[in-house]
Amino acid sequence: MSKQTDNFYNHFSFFYPVVDLFLKPQKHKLFQEINKLPDGQLLEIGVGNGSHLKLYKKHQVTGVDTSFSMLNIAKKQQTAHIQLLQMNGEALLFPDQTFDYIILSHVIAVVDAPEKVLAETYRVLKPNGQIFILNHFTPNNWLRHIDKAFQLFSKAFHFKSEFHINSLTTIKKFRLLREISFGQFSYFKLLIYKKA
Ligand SMILES: C[S@@+](CC[C@H](N)C(=O)[O-])C[C@H]1O[C@@H](n2cnc3c(N)ncnc32)[C@H](O)[C@@H]1O
Incomplete structure (x- = not known):
């Protein structure tokens, strides 16, 4: 994790x-999906302002996050079944x-x-454990040109506007269970994978 990303979120937490x-x-x-799952230990990486x-x-x-400002806001929402820790998702301090x-x-x-985060995710996940990736993904239609055009600008906001999950090799260690879309023109998808 770079100091710049951390600084950005420390300042951005207000907005x-x-x-x-x-x-x-x-x-x-x-x-809706998470609350249907059987009981278990759940980790959120980059929990943000909670x-x-x-x-x-x-x-x-x-919940872990690198930004102390985001975590400080999240702590106001904390309840007995939630613990919050300042930790880098690229180097998690949990056992396998x-x-x-x-x-x-x-x-x-x-x-x-992202490859390191997925490798750490794989390591700390139990066999048959599941990961839930909610994100924007560059679509295979004309909207991809908008992502491309936005790429420079998005760097200033510390995210990748052009983003393809299958460009990450570590994702292949997981088996895709479900892909939930939010409409034809939505950038967002919820991808659910299992540790094979
Ligand atoms: C766009 S926010 C998402 C927050 C929350 N998950 C949500 O859905 O609203 C991204 C969060 O990831 C955190 N973050 C960035 N790099 C990280 C890393 N390497 N490890 C843990 N958290 C990280 C940022 O500090 C920020 O709080």
Whole structure:
């Protein structure tokens, strides 16, 4: 994780609730899926300001983030079944096979080293554990040109506007279970994978 990304989110934490407004409908679907799952240990990498922490209804949740400002806001939403830790998703401090579920919500295109995050995800996930990746993905239609044009600008906001999940080799270690789209012209998808 670079100091720049960390600094960016420390300063951006104040404005994040505005961005979050646009992410709410997809997060609603994410939590519908999560709250259907059997009990278990759940890790969210890049938990951010924790605006959605109240939507975790039943699991034992560990949320990690590198930004202390985001975590400080998240702590206001913390309840007894949630622990929050400042930690880098590219180098997690948990033993192998600790978690049943791992959530990557709007984080895989933000981290500096997505391959490292996926490798760490694989390591700390139990066999048959599931990962939930909610993100924007560059579509295979004319909208991809917008992503391309936006690429330079998006760098300033520390995310990759042009993003293809299958360009990450580590994702091949997981088996895709489901792909949930949010409409033909939506950039967002929820991808659910299993540790094979
Ligand atoms: C776009 S926000 C998403 C927050 C939240 N998951 C959501 O869906 O609203 C990305 C978050 O990832 C965090 N982040 C960036 N790089 C990280 C890393 N290497 N490890 C852990 N968190 C990281 C940022 O500090 C920020 O809080």
